[in-house]
Structure formats: structure tokens, C-alpha cells
Amino acid sequence: MSESRRNLVYADKEYTKEEVLRILNPVVAEWFNSKFPDLTPPQKLALIPIHEGNNVLVSSPTGTGKTLTAFLIAISELIEMGLRGELGDSVYVLYVSPLRALNNDIYRNLEEPIREIRELAEKKGIKLPEIRHVVRTGDTTNTQRQNMLRKPPHILITTPETLAIILVAPKFREKLKTVRWVIVDEVHSLAENKRGAHLTLSLERLRELTERDFVRIGLSATINPLEDVARFLAGYDDDGTPRNCVIVDARYAKRKSLKVVSPVSDLIYTPSQEVTQRMYETLYDIVKRHRTTLIFTNTRSGTERVVFHLKQLARKRKDLPEDSIAAHHSSLSRGVRLDVEEKLKRGELKAIVSSTSLELGIDIGYIDVVAQVGSPKSVTRCLQRIGRSGHRLHETSKGIMVCVDRDDLVEVAVMVREAYRHHLDKIHIPRNALDVLAQHIVGMAIEKKMRVEDAFRIIRRSYSFHELSYDDFVNVLKYLSGGYSELESHKVYGKIWFDPVEGVFGRRGKYARVIYSLNVGTIPDEVSVKVYTTEKKYVGNIEEEFLERLMPGDRFVLGGKVYEFVKSDGMIAYVKPAFEQKPTIPAWFSEMLPLSYDLAVKISEFRGQMFKWIESGKPLEEIKKYLKRECRVDDNSAEAIIGYFREMYYFLRSLGIREYPSDKTILVEKWRDENGRIHQVFHTLFGRRTNDALSHALAYLASRKTGTNIGIALHDNGFALIYPRGVEPAVSLSELKPEEVEDLLKKAIFNTELMRRRFRHVAVRGLMILRNYKGYEISVQRQQVNALTLIKVVKRWMDFPVLKETYREILEDYMDINHAREVLESIRDGKIRIVETPLLDTPSPFAYNIVLEGLSDIVLMEDKRALIAHFHQQVMQRVSRFLQEKSV
Incomplete structure (x- = not known):
């Protein structure tokens, strides 16, 4: 193990149930023995290290007994302390979770074992001390807080924000001096944002208050790299040495079954209504075949649409009650969400449709299959979502990925292959906020x-x-x-x-x-922004994240009409009607999850491999077998993927190009649209965050060179710079210097x-x-x-902390400047080549989704499909001419 990793060890010794029972209080041991026939994988690896006083990070799927692993030793030792008369009126166990709902779950899940252990002891004539556990969050009343001061809990269940407040509460902070165990649940969801940074500082302030180390136990679903998350949990000693941490890697403790399906074999010429209808029918059939189905979409608007169409099908077919299908997302009121969760636990729902709100480990009862509409954008998120099914350890987590777009199909096929290879995306942990x-x-x-x-x-x-x-x-x-x-x-x-x-x-x-x-x-406070016309007429509301993305001149749909963004003032956006013009901004693009960089690179490598096979004449049946075996795709999906790559291959060959977009080659194509605007399309398959940084820096350079505003179309698979009519493309990626990109971006975004x-x-x-x-x-x-x-x-003080942090947050957390720099270094060092096409009269197949981002509103699926079919016709004409000439 390297010097920086020397205090990190992976747990490799599996202890037996007998060895674990020996270290527990006899009554706790008897209770555990009567309830559980054996230890789960995380329990075999983690319980003894926790007992020995090590910091422990446990990463394993839902339903593998993580929560009991975290609490068991502490409950046993609290009982021992009570029997010795050493249990004071203060906090010994601190449990921190990002979700209030999860806190209430934990309270209920602790209530039962503590009660059962007490009842068992009473039968044996042993009087156990009272072990108090309490939830304290922003919802806790003043009376409840006063009660906590009079009779402090031994186990305090709270959130990162409330912990920061009680650390300065003059009387209650004294009760925290005795803390011996800190359990951080869902650590993966905290580490990747500023709530996690906030919590790490609270824990160090708590460490100062206790004047000694406490045992830190982190619970996480599938995450990578575990070493970084362990460091995040454990922190460092005063001398800068990393604190010890035992990593329990039980991420693959449960079997999984993933498959990729496409509702139709031809995703180009099948009319959009038919594709959409077939997608809903596919989902409905999944719901029918299973007891309870959890369906994930990537946007709140997508969730509402899926629920609406599934209910319509239920009404039409009369074989499912309409109210057995429900939506769950963050825009719904808390009461509605709780009602849906309770119905799910009681087994009253056949299908629940969610955007991201059910990814975290709230106990939602039994789910036997997870269906995913479109791509979840990272292997880690895919496994976290699929892991919500087959809740018990011996059950298989089952996931069905439904795709109706060729880029999505390729993305999900590679994602599933990587999931089976245990290749997970790296987490991004914000630094120095x-x-x-x-x-x-x-x-x-x-x-x-x-x-x-x-x-x-x-x-x-x-x-x-x-x-x-x-x-x-x-x-x-x-x-x-x-x-x-x-x-x-x-x-x-x-x-x-x-x-x-x-x-x-x-x-x-x-x-x-x-x-x-x-x-x-x-x-930050989430609010909606009121939209008015420049004549002060109220139009409707948009979300703040949507406004964040708008530039003057951008057009979007609101209330069925197209408007052009003019400016904003506070929480009001001013627009003017754009009448018959096409929108330039899809209605849901602020909600879309970005593709992870690691998965993007794997897809780029897959592109290179596919083109190599096609170039070398590998039989199509063999490629199909590979896709079905390694990527778990169905026949429709395999046909669509192979067709997609062959079209792109022959299209480039017809232009005399024999280098294809991959992890080693960036294709840059120029296409003139019907309005005379030139789209300079960069096939940079690095994910939207990296492309965001590259495109803004390059557009800023292009604007300076041409003296005009340059539009940006942004996609996970690349980006396009859109030049006004009469303006020629003026920049190349090779002009962007890695050492200058930060300065350019700061100017571009100010x-x-x-x-x-x-x-x-x-x-x-x-x-x-x-x-x-x-x-x-x-x-x-x-x-x-x-x-x-x-x-x-x-703005004149560049080192002013609030301004400096705003730039850091945008460039590092929102965009991905570090990977953008890496890409530019690879271009400079010749590891990535840039290949350019001549000016085209139609975009290449791989460019469709990129140019559509800058052309039409994605919500208008009919327009999108009609345009793709039009592009596709032009491509196929060019390809067939090329093949005829070749055969002659």
C-alpha cells in the first residue's frame, strides 16, 4: 500500500457468527441469534473492526443489513455501560443522514430491536437500562428540544445542518462531549456536494469538543473510489496523517440481472407516436408481469408523462386499477410523497414512477423490478437505482433499461457491460469550498x-x-x-x-x-422565476436552474407558445413573443443528468472498437452476438446499434475520411442549415460537464475573433458552435491552451x-x-x-472569497474544467487527433442529437423525429451513391 494509503485497509477477514456473538452482551447476542440465521456479507467483515474501535466504511447494496451493522456494537456496549452504572445523561451515538425521511425510518428501525432486547432481558429477570433514541431536525419543536436537554438521548438521529446548529447550542453542545460513535448514512450522496464538505467540518469541530477520536462508520451504496470516500469519512490527524479506516467492500454482495430493450427495431422511420406508444406499452407489460415495479425517468416532466400514459393504458385495458400507479418526485408536496411511500410499503401500488427522489435508501418496501427510461448517465447511478429491487440479500436485483434513442442505446449498452465488469465511475468531491x-x-x-x-x-x-x-x-x-x-x-x-x-x-x-x-x-432556496413579456404581461413560471442556462436570444416554449429571452431582474425573467420561430432550448434541459466522464470515455473506446470491427469486415452476426452477450441487449437494440455504426462508417467513407470518432480521434464537422447558419460540430464524447467547459471557452474565443455572438448546442456526446448567417467558423480545439482555459472561462461566464x-x-x-x-x-x-x-x-477583487468560490463552483462542480484540461493536454501532446470534414449539406448520423439541441424543442418529439428522418434520408442517399460507385 502506498504511503498516502497506508492507513486504509480493505477488510478481508470474514468472521463467523459465533465470533461476533462472543463480543456482544449476552442478551443482545441471544436476541441477534434468534432473529438472524447468519451474518450478511457486510456484517461478516465489519462488526469486529467496529468493535475494535476502527473507523469503517461499509459499501454494499440495499437490503444487505448495513444499518444493523452500524448500530449493533454501539447498542451492545451502551447496554454494558448501563449495567455497570456508567451510562450518563448524554449522547454516545450520533447518526447523521441527508434525508429527514430516512431519519424517521431509522428511528422506527431502532425502536423494534431495542424493545425486543429489553423484553428478552425481562423474561430472564435482567433489568436493562433505558436506551433513549431521538430524532432532531429542523422539524423538531421547541418543547421537544427542551425535553432533550432534560433527558438527552443516548442515540441522536439528525441531519448535517442540525448538527452544525447544536454544536453552538450553549447547553446541548455539552451533551455531545461523550460521543463515541458517529454513523454517517448515504455517505455517497453527501460526499459529492457541499453538504458533505459542511459535515466534515462539523465532525472536526465535534472531535475538538470530545477531545478524543470517536469511531466513524460510513454507510454507502455502490460508490467509487472507496479510498477517497474512506478519506472523506475519516479525515486526517493534526499532523496531516490520514486517520485509519477499514473499507468493507461488499458492493457485489447481491446478484443482478440487467437487460437493455428497445420497443422497435427501427428507431428512425417508425413514426414518433408509434415509438412512444410502444415504449409505454413495454413499460405497462413490465408492470403487469411483476408484483411491484419502480420506474425511473431522468426528469420530473418525464415522470409525469409516464404516469399519465400508464394510467391511460390501465383505463383502456381495464386489467389494472388506475390508482395503483403513482408518481414520486421532489416537486410534489411532502404530504403527497409520504402518502405514496406508505401505499408502497403496504403493497398497494403496482408501479411507482420517480425522477431521482427514490434513489436514496428510504425503506419503500418490496420492489421486484426497476425499469429505467433512457440512460441513468452513470454506471454507479444505474446500480444504485437497480439496487432498489430485490430488497433481500438472497434476491436478485433486476433492472430493465428501455431506450427509444440510438445514442441512449449505445450509452446504456456500454453502461450495462461496465456494470458487469465492476467498472464504476469516480465520484467528484468538492474541495476547499x-x-x-x-x-x-x-x-x-x-x-x-x-x-x-x-x-x-x-x-x-x-x-x-x-x-x-x-x-x-x-x-x-x-x-x-x-x-x-x-x-x-x-x-x-x-x-x-x-x-x-x-x-x-x-x-x-x-x-x-x-x-x-x-x-x-x-x-440554496429553490424558487420559481416569474416570466413577463417586455410589455409587463405575465406569461407563467420557469425554474431557476432553467433560467441559469438562458442567454439573451434563446427561445423556449412556455404555455404552448415560443418566447425569446431578453433579460432577468431579480426573480423575474423578461421575454418577447417569438411567434412562428423554432425554440432553441428544450423545456427540460436544466433537469437532465450529465453523463459521467468515466462512462463517456468507455463509450468513446467502444466507438473505436465498433469501427475497427466494421473496417476489418467482422461478420455482423458476431458483432450482434457480442452485443447480446456482453451488453445484455435484445435483438431490436442490437440491430439498431449495428445499423447506427454502419451508417456513420459509410457516411465518413463517402467523404474520403478513414478516421472515425473514438477516444483517440475527435471528429469536427461543419454543416450549413436551411437558414444559412454554419454548425461547427465537435464530437467530444466526454460528458456534458466537460463539454460545457470546452464549448464556453471555445465560443468565447470565436466571439472575440468574429465580433459576433456565437450560439452553443451542448450534449453529452459533443457540442456545436452555431455561427450566424454569413459568418465562417473561426476556431479549432487545438487553439485552446490547457493553461489558458480557466482564464477564458472566467471571462466567458462573468x-x-x-x-x-x-x-x-x-x-x-x-x-x-x-x-x-x-x-x-x-x-x-x-x-x-x-x-x-x-x-x-x-468584481474588482479577484481574491474576494465569495467571488473566488463562485468561479470555483461553476468551473469545478457544475462544469468539469479538470477533465477539459486533460482533453486539451492530450490534443497538444498528440494523443488525441482532430479530423475535420468539409462543409456538409447534412449532418452525420452521430451529430443528429447534438445539432437538434440547437435547432428544435426536444419536447416536440414529432419535430425531432421528422428532422432526424429527413437527415437520415440525405445520409442514406449519399451512402448508397458511394456504395454504387464502389461496386462499379
């Missing part, structure tokens, strides 16, 4: 007067801030203490005092604790909606703009107006 840091510095200042060097040492123990520079840290202190005095005239006041000479800081003002407690957290919105999010997290002041809610409209004023003030 200065807005999160600002929140915690205010929290530390409230706790006590602190030395700067002590605070820096505590913060650098967190994995998320281990590489934080001292200059950035001091800059945040300077900002929080009012060091940028010009901001006071905009009502941004110091939250702490800071003496740089003595090297100490502390809290400022009597309201500091109230401000901190009311504004803690990292999730005046965008994306920058304005993200600046507000960061300013709110960094306590520059308050969401709540002394109990008064500040509207998002007011927050956004303040943000627009403040960004103009701070």
Missing part, C-alpha cells in the same frame, strides 16, 4: 475565542479542506471581520472580530448565534445568468447575504437583487 468554510468560521467564533493557527489546524483535518491554502483561510477571516469596509454601505457587516497581529478571532455582536443558526446549511445565480447561492452560504435576519425571512427576490448589486462591487 470557501462559502462553507465561512459558515464554520462563524460557528467556531461563536463557540469561543480562537487562535487562528488552531482553527486552521482543525479545518485542515477535513478531507474536503485538507489542501486549503493559508492565504485563502486568512482572506475568509478578513472578509468575515469586515476587512472589505466598502461593503458596509451595502449592509454587509462583520460577523466576527479578527486580530491579525495577535492571531486570534472571536464572535462579534449579541446576534451572532441567532444569525448563524437561522442561516446555516448549503442547499456576464451570464449562471454567474449571477451562483453568486447569490455562494453569498448566501458564505453569510454575505442572509436568508433570515432575526427571525424575518428575506425573500429570494430580495436576495437576488442584493446579489446583483454586490457582484458589481466585488
Whole structure:
């Protein structure tokens, strides 16, 4: 094991049930023995290391006993402590989960074992101490909080945000000094965003409070790389050494059955209505054949459409009750979601359709198959979703992937192959988030007067801030203490005092604790944006993420009409009617999940392999067998995939091109549309986040060169720069220098909606703009107006923490500048070649979905299919001419 990994070990010793029973309190051991015939894979590997006091990360599918693995040792030891008279009125076990619903589940799941153990002890005449467990979240009432102070729980179940608040609660924080075990559930869903960074700092502050290490237990579904997640969980010691962590890798403890289906064999010429109808019929048949089906779509709008059509089929066929089909997504009210979850648990639903809201481990009862519409965009997400089926250990997780698009088919076929090969995508863990840091510095200042060097040492123990520079840290202190005095005239006041000479800081003002407690957290307020015409006529609402993506001139559909975006002011967007013009922005593109970079590269490699086979004359039947065997596709899908590649192959051959898009070759094609605009299409199959960075930097260069606005069409498989009529393409990817791309991107995004919105999010997290002041809610409209004023003030200070973090968040978390740099380095070093086509009168088959992003509203499926069929006809004419000439 390398030096940096020396304190990480993979658990390889499987302990027997007898060995585990010997370390438990006798009553707990008897209870466990009577309930469970054997240990599950994670229990065999994890229970003894937890008992020995190691930090442990457990990664295994749903239904493999992770939760009991985490709690069993602690419950046993709490009982032992109680019997010895050592159990005080304070917290010993802290359970942190990202979901309030999950917290309530855990409360119920703990209630039963604790009650059963007590009853068993009573039968034996043993009086066990009371083990109290309580949920504390933002929903907890003042009365309940007071009760917790009088009779603190031994097991506290909470969220990352509430933990940050109770760390500064003067009386309750004292009850946390005894914490010995911290369980972090769904650690994968926390690690990949700022809630996780926030939690790591809370845990280091808790470590300071307890004055000794506690056992950290992380529970995760399928995730990769486990070493990074283990570091994220365990953190570092004061001297910078990584803390120990035992990794329990039981990700493949359950069998899985995945298959890819296409409702029709010809995805080009089959009329769109028929394709859509056949897709719903395929889903309906899956629902009919199984007891309970969980259907995932990638968007909330997709969820609603699937539910609507399945209910229509149920009404028509009269073989399923309509109310046995339900939707579950984040836009529904909490009450509706809870009602659906309860019906599911009671077995009253045949099908539940969800976007992403059921990915996490809420106990939703028995699901025997998961159907996925379109691509889930990463191997990891695919396995997490499929893992919701076959809930028990011995059952098979069953997944059926339904695709009605050729790019989706290729993507999902490769994804399923990689899932069986255990190749998982790497998680992206945000680093050095200065807005999160600002929140915690205010929290530390409230706790006590602190030395700067002590605070820096505590913060650098967190994995998320281990590489934080001292200059950035001091800059945040300077900002929080009012060091940028010009901001006071905009009502941004110091939250702490800071003496740089003595090297100490502390809290400022009597309201500091109230401000901190009311504004803690990292999730931005979700709101809708009102849309008005420039004549002040109200049109409807759009989501803020949708607005983030709009540039002046973009056209979109709202209420069945097309509008052109003009500008925004706070939470109002102004538009003008675009009448008969085509939309340029699909209605759901802000919701779409981005394709992971790792899977994108595998698909690029697969492209190279397919073209090699076609070039070498490999029999089509053999290719088909490979696809069915390795990628688990049905006949329709295999036919469609092979047809797709052959069309692209012969199309390029007809142009005299013998190098094909792959991981080693970027194809760049130029196509003039019917309006005379040239689309410069880059086949960069690296996922949307990487393409976002490449396309914005390149479009900025092109705009500077041509003196005109250049449109961008963005897709996971590539991007297109769209030049106005009469303007020739002016840039090449080889002009983008890896070392210059960051600077170009900062200039490209500064005046965008994306920058304005993200600046507000960061300013709110960094306590520059308050969401709540002394109990008064500040509207998002007011927050956004303040943000627009403040960004103009701070733009001249490039090292200003809130501005610096906004750029970092957009470039690293929203886009993927690091992989964009890698791609540009590979181009510079000759590892990736660029091949250009002449000006075309029709786009290539691989370009259809990319150019459609910049042409027509994806919601209008009929338009999309008609256009693809039109392109396809032109391609086939060219290909057949080429083949005839060849045969002559």
C-alpha cells in the first residue's frame, strides 16, 4: 500500500457468527441469534473492526443489513455501560443522514430491536437500562428540544445542518462531549456536494469538543473510489496523517440481472407516436408481469408523462386499477410523497414512477423490478437505482433499461457491460469550498475565542479542506471581520472580530448565534422565476436552474407558445413573443443528468472498437452476438446499434475520411442549415460537464475573433458552435491552451445568468447575504437583487472569497474544467487527433442529437423525429451513391 494509503485497509477477514456473538452482551447476542440465521456479507467483515474501535466504511447494496451493522456494537456496549452504572445523561451515538425521511425510518428501525432486547432481558429477570433514541431536525419543536436537554438521548438521529446548529447550542453542545460513535448514512450522496464538505467540518469541530477520536462508520451504496470516500469519512490527524479506516467492500454482495430493450427495431422511420406508444406499452407489460415495479425517468416532466400514459393504458385495458400507479418526485408536496411511500410499503401500488427522489435508501418496501427510461448517465447511478429491487440479500436485483434513442442505446449498452465488469465511475468531491468554510468560521467564533493557527489546524483535518491554502483561510477571516469596509454601505457587516497581529478571532455582536443558526446549511432556496413579456404581461413560471442556462436570444416554449429571452431582474425573467420561430432550448434541459466522464470515455473506446470491427469486415452476426452477450441487449437494440455504426462508417467513407470518432480521434464537422447558419460540430464524447467547459471557452474565443455572438448546442456526446448567417467558423480545439482555459472561462461566464445565480447561492452560504435576519425571512427576490448589486462591487477583487468560490463552483462542480484540461493536454501532446470534414449539406448520423439541441424543442418529439428522418434520408442517399460507385 502506498504511503498516502497506508492507513486504509480493505477488510478481508470474514468472521463467523459465533465470533461476533462472543463480543456482544449476552442478551443482545441471544436476541441477534434468534432473529438472524447468519451474518450478511457486510456484517461478516465489519462488526469486529467496529468493535475494535476502527473507523469503517461499509459499501454494499440495499437490503444487505448495513444499518444493523452500524448500530449493533454501539447498542451492545451502551447496554454494558448501563449495567455497570456508567451510562450518563448524554449522547454516545450520533447518526447523521441527508434525508429527514430516512431519519424517521431509522428511528422506527431502532425502536423494534431495542424493545425486543429489553423484553428478552425481562423474561430472564435482567433489568436493562433505558436506551433513549431521538430524532432532531429542523422539524423538531421547541418543547421537544427542551425535553432533550432534560433527558438527552443516548442515540441522536439528525441531519448535517442540525448538527452544525447544536454544536453552538450553549447547553446541548455539552451533551455531545461523550460521543463515541458517529454513523454517517448515504455517505455517497453527501460526499459529492457541499453538504458533505459542511459535515466534515462539523465532525472536526465535534472531535475538538470530545477531545478524543470517536469511531466513524460510513454507510454507502455502490460508490467509487472507496479510498477517497474512506478519506472523506475519516479525515486526517493534526499532523496531516490520514486517520485509519477499514473499507468493507461488499458492493457485489447481491446478484443482478440487467437487460437493455428497445420497443422497435427501427428507431428512425417508425413514426414518433408509434415509438412512444410502444415504449409505454413495454413499460405497462413490465408492470403487469411483476408484483411491484419502480420506474425511473431522468426528469420530473418525464415522470409525469409516464404516469399519465400508464394510467391511460390501465383505463383502456381495464386489467389494472388506475390508482395503483403513482408518481414520486421532489416537486410534489411532502404530504403527497409520504402518502405514496406508505401505499408502497403496504403493497398497494403496482408501479411507482420517480425522477431521482427514490434513489436514496428510504425503506419503500418490496420492489421486484426497476425499469429505467433512457440512460441513468452513470454506471454507479444505474446500480444504485437497480439496487432498489430485490430488497433481500438472497434476491436478485433486476433492472430493465428501455431506450427509444440510438445514442441512449449505445450509452446504456456500454453502461450495462461496465456494470458487469465492476467498472464504476469516480465520484467528484468538492474541495476547499470557501462559502462553507465561512459558515464554520462563524460557528467556531461563536463557540469561543480562537487562535487562528488552531482553527486552521482543525479545518485542515477535513478531507474536503485538507489542501486549503493559508492565504485563502486568512482572506475568509478578513472578509468575515469586515476587512472589505466598502461593503458596509451595502449592509454587509462583520460577523466576527479578527486580530491579525495577535492571531486570534472571536464572535462579534449579541446576534451572532441567532444569525448563524437561522442561516446555516448549503442547499440554496429553490424558487420559481416569474416570466413577463417586455410589455409587463405575465406569461407563467420557469425554474431557476432553467433560467441559469438562458442567454439573451434563446427561445423556449412556455404555455404552448415560443418566447425569446431578453433579460432577468431579480426573480423575474423578461421575454418577447417569438411567434412562428423554432425554440432553441428544450423545456427540460436544466433537469437532465450529465453523463459521467468515466462512462463517456468507455463509450468513446467502444466507438473505436465498433469501427475497427466494421473496417476489418467482422461478420455482423458476431458483432450482434457480442452485443447480446456482453451488453445484455435484445435483438431490436442490437440491430439498431449495428445499423447506427454502419451508417456513420459509410457516411465518413463517402467523404474520403478513414478516421472515425473514438477516444483517440475527435471528429469536427461543419454543416450549413436551411437558414444559412454554419454548425461547427465537435464530437467530444466526454460528458456534458466537460463539454460545457470546452464549448464556453471555445465560443468565447470565436466571439472575440468574429465580433459576433456565437450560439452553443451542448450534449453529452459533443457540442456545436452555431455561427450566424454569413459568418465562417473561426476556431479549432487545438487553439485552446490547457493553461489558458480557466482564464477564458472566467471571462466567458462573468456576464451570464449562471454567474449571477451562483453568486447569490455562494453569498448566501458564505453569510454575505442572509436568508433570515432575526427571525424575518428575506425573500429570494430580495436576495437576488442584493446579489446583483454586490457582484458589481466585488468584481474588482479577484481574491474576494465569495467571488473566488463562485468561479470555483461553476468551473469545478457544475462544469468539469479538470477533465477539459486533460482533453486539451492530450490534443497538444498528440494523443488525441482532430479530423475535420468539409462543409456538409447534412449532418452525420452521430451529430443528429447534438445539432437538434440547437435547432428544435426536444419536447416536440414529432419535430425531432421528422428532422432526424429527413437527415437520415440525405445520409442514406449519399451512402448508397458511394456504395454504387464502389461496386462499379
